Amino acid sequence: MIFRSNEKIDDIKKQLVPVITNTWINEKPYQYYDRWNNQALNENNPITKNVSESLYNIFLNRVNTIFRNYTIYEDNDRVVYSYVSNKDFKNANWHNHNNTGSISGVFYIQCVEGCGILFRDKGQVKYIEPKENELYIFPSNLDHYPLPATNKELRISCNMNLMCKEPISVLYDPKNIRENFSISLP
Numbered sequence: 001m002i003f004r005s006n007e008k009i010d011d012i013k014k015q016l017v018p019v020i021t022n023t024w025i026n027e028k029p030y031q032y033y034d035r036w037n038n039q040a041l042n043e044n045n046p047i048t049k050n051v052s053e054s055l056y057n058i059f060l061n062r063v064n065t066i067f068r069n070y071t072i073y074e075d076n077d078r079v080v081y082s083y084v085s086n087k088d089f090k091n092a093n094w095h096n097h098n099n100t101g102s103i104s105g106v107f108y109i110q111c112v113e114g115c116g117i118l119f120r121d122k123g124q125v126k127y128i129e130p131k132e133n134e135l136y137i138f139p140s141n142l143d144h145y146p147l148p149a150t151n152k153e154l155r156i157s158c159n160m161n162l163m164c165k166e167p168i169s170v171l172y173d174p175k176n177i178r179e180n181f182s183i184s185l186p
Contacts, residue, residue, distance in 0.1 A: 001138070020154070055107055086148075086155065087151055108135075112149040118144060
């Protein structure tokens with residue numbers, strides 16, 4: 001079960017995109033990664049620390065509108081990561097967040113046409129072409145593959161996880177999903 005919502009994050013994007021773009025151009029963080037480029041937003045920069053906290057709070061608010069019952073682990077990690085790709089860094093792979101969360105969320109900050117995300121469940125693969133300002137929420141054990149940008153445009157997404165005490169099967173049981181929540185994808 002994948003949920004999609006449009007979020008009002010234009011102010012966040014105005015702060016975040018220049019910082020990520022400048023870092024990408026000037027520091028070239030991708031040169032230090034062999035296989036993945038997923039950096040924590042709230043490590044060193046005060047702008048990104050503030051922005052990541054805002055993104056995480058929006059994510060939590062949306063989770064609250066979807067799930068009836070969930071219990072957050074006391075030591076839940078509120079780190080927001082950015083995945084950035086373009087012609088300089090195109091690495092990506094199938095993965096899930098089963099070890100770091102129960103509920104995963106991805107904000108699409110800057111999209112590149114044709115560089116969406118693949119989800120794989122029980123042998124079925126579904127391609128989704130996100131739009132900017134969309135948030136996708138899905139079970140952390142769901143395999144996914146963010147398709148990297150291969151031109152000069154930067155594809156920027158921000159992802160986070162929520163670790164709950166309930167098993168994923170209980171969280172995503174239809175009885176635990178709010179009835180009036182209508183943005184689910186088949």
